[in-house]
Amino acid sequence: MAFPPHRSSQTPLRSPARLMTLATYILGSWLLLGCNMIKLHQDHVVNSLRSEGIQSHTISLTSGKMRYFSGGNGFPIVFIHGFGGNASQTWRTQMVHFSKSYRVFAPDIYWFGESQPNNKQVVGTPADQADAIAELLDRHGIAKAHVVGVSFGGYISLAFAIRHPQKVERLVAVDSAGIEPTTAEREKMMKAFAYAKGSLADLLIPKSTQDLEKFLSKVFYKPHPIPGFALEPTLKQIFWKNKEQREQIALFLTGNFIKAEQLKGIQKPTAVFWGQHDPLLLPSMGQRLAQSIPKAQFRIFKESGHMPMLEENKLFNAALSNFLQSPPLSATASR
Numbered sequence: 001m002a003f004p005p006h007r008s009s010q011t012p013l014r015s016p017a018r019l020m021t022l023a024t025y026i027l028g029s030w031l032l033l034g035c036n037m038i039k040l041h042q043d044h045v046v047n048s049l050r051s052e053g054i055q056s057h058t059i060s061l062t063s064g065k066m067r068y069f070s071g072g073n074g075f076p077i078v079f080i081h082g083f084g085g086n087a088s089q090t091w092r093t094q095m096v097h098f099s100k101s102y103r104v105f106a107p108d109i110y111w112f113g114e115s116q117p118n119n120k121q122v123v124g125t126p127a128d129q130a131d132a133i134a135e136l137l138d139r140h141g142i143a144k145a146h147v148v149g150v151s152f153g154g155y156i157s158l159a160f161a162i163r164h165p166q167k168v169e170r171l172v173a174v175d176s177a178g179i180e181p182t183t184a185e186r187e188k189m190m191k192a193f194a195y196a197k198g199s200l201a202d203l204l205i206p207k208s209t210q211d212l213e214k215f216l217s218k219v220f221y222k223p224h225p226i227p228g229f230a231l232e233p234t235l236k237q238i239f240w241k242n243k244e245q246r247e248q249i250a251l252f253l254t255g256n257f258i259k260a261e262q263l264k265g266i267q268k269p270t271a272v273f274w275g276q277h278d279p280l281l282l283p284s285m286g287q288r289l290a291q292s293i294p295k296a297q298f299r300i301f302k303e304s305g306h307m308p309m310l311e312e313n314k315l316f317n318a319a320l321s322n323f324l325q326s327p328p329l330s331a332t333a334s335r
Contacts, residue, residue, distance in 0.1 A: 037227075038230065038234060038238070045088045045092055054095050054096065054104065057069070059136065061136065063110075063117050063118060063119075063128070063131070063132050063135070064115065064116055064117035065115065065116060066108065066110070066115045067107070067113055067114035067115050068107035068115075069087055069088060069091075069104075069105070069106045069107075070104060070140075071095065071099045071103075072100065072104050073102075073103055075102055075146070076105060076142050076145035077102045077146045078105045078107075078137070079091040079094055079095065079149075080106075080109065080129075080148065080149035080150070080153035080156050080157050080160075081108070081109065081113075081150065081151075082150045082152040082153045082154070083151055083249070084238070085112075085113075085238065086114070087106035088106070090150065090153075090307075093310070094309055094313070094316075094317060094320070098317070098321075105137070107132075109129045109152075109153065110124040110129060111124045111246055111249065112241075112242070123248045123249060124245060124248075125249070125256075126152075126156045126158070126159035127159050129156045129159070130157075130159040130163050130164065131164075133156070134163070134164045134167060142167075143166075143167065144168065145167065146168075146169050146172070147161065147167075148320065149172070149174065150176070151175055151280075151281065151306065152249075153176075154173040154176025154177060155176060155258070157176070158173055158178050158258055159258075161268055161270075162258070162265065165267070170269045170270070170323070170324055171268050172273060172323065174273045174308065175274050175280070175286070176286070178258045179263075179288060179289045181282070188279075189281075192218055192279035192280075193215065193218060195211045195215075200250045200251075200253060200254045203280075204246070206235065209232055212231055218280070218305070220310075221276075221277040221304050221305040222311060260292055263292040263293050266296075269323075270290075270295055271296070271297050271319075271323045272289050272293070272297070272298045273308060273320075274286035274299070274300055274301065274308070275300075275301050275305045275306055276300050276304065277304065278304070279305065280305075280306045281306065299319055301315065301316065
């Protein structure tokens, strides 16, 4: 970073105008650094994945252009990220770990990361997203895969199993959306995110840096603070990207849930993983989700909030690996 030239003691920088100029310069430099840091971080993640043999690709599907990461050999696993971030930020650790034994795929879902549908009016519902991912697998000649999704991605993974059951070998829903909260659960969730005043869109897409700080302080069990100067760029470049379309998705999620009979129709071996301290989607919802799927087992991660694959990545990877390699559970044994 360049600074103004040194001034001799005979011309001190003391006038209000000069002080204001310097303050503006420094503030602008810090904001620019914040913007650059986000891009540098994203580039670093992509480069680190590339060094592990996991490449970034963009494919033109019938519905739009989708960016995805893939690498490794073996039986395919599809990792589906949620409402915040993108594939590389969410699943970096899992892609590296599982690419040693599996062929991994992690797409940026539509309106997130670098993926966009052809039609700007497409909401990007779980059904839309699931069908696009199904086509992605078809393009690679993949008939069946393990499917793992977190949060909104968990809802997409459930929709995928309902709409494309022949393509699913095993299903994993992590702190998943899609199941309707009870009145008590809804009140508890909204109390935890009081700044949103009951609006799911304002909860998931914070209106200010102050709200963003509150959101991040809640969704992780262990604090994950980001520098103050990076808050505004983070808000604008990540949370506000495709803001109008994301608001439409949040509106859809507010009133559309998976029906009980649809969950009962999922006959694939299923694991429901949940962070014990998740205030966004409560563990009680995870328990009900597991109880609604005939061949489901339920696993709690005791030191995680909404993102156990990030907060307890080693334990998460071990649990996922064990589930994928274990014999199928009977409906009775899964409880």
